[in-house]
Amino acid sequence: MAKKYTGIYAKTLTMADFDTTGFDGLAVVAGVPVTLSYRVLPGNEMAFGSGSNSLGGVRTAKVFQLAPKDGEVTPGAIACSFRLIYQDANKVRATVIREDLTANVAGAVTTANQFNYMPETAGMKVGAYSYLTIQFTPLAGTGTVEFSAANTTIQMPVTNYTLVNSSGN
Secondary structure: OOOOEEEEEEEEEEHHHOEOOOOOOOEEEOOOOEEEEEEOOOOEEEEEOOOOOOEOOEOOOEEOEEEOEEOOOOOOEOOEEEEEEEEOOOOOOEEEEEEEEHHHOOOOOOOOOOOOEEOOOOOOOEOOOOEEEEEEEEOOOEEEEEEOOOOOEEEEEEEEEEEOOOOOO
8 A cells, every 4th residue: 555645845954953963063084974864753754855857857856055164263164075874763774865075065055056956866765763864074184173063054955755644634
């Protein structure tokens, strides 16, 4: 029996939506991954991205932006590779959806290009209590720069699927 949804809608996650415990003030060490996670709420399923790159020849995909910065008086970009990962509720199983460089998506809002669009990962989503995770891996630096949750910009489009409750209503 196919799942029934009471709502399917696009949403944009920002830095405030992610668990930043352990991120803010964390010293940058080249090659050491740092993760941020968003936990999917009960009664929902979520997918990275929203829209499509070719819906009847029209791009409906939303632009996304990842721009990790330091906590200096004049915040500077921290060059990282990143992975977008689906994880189960126990963070044991992981599926990488995308791997790229933050340099390709840091200025996405003002300079959209083919790297910045994030169509929905069709046919792939995670359920309640599972996680949408962003894993940043600094490319250079050690100890002198720290991540800043206040200065880091995240605009991550997702698609939210609200499930019909157990009574079928």
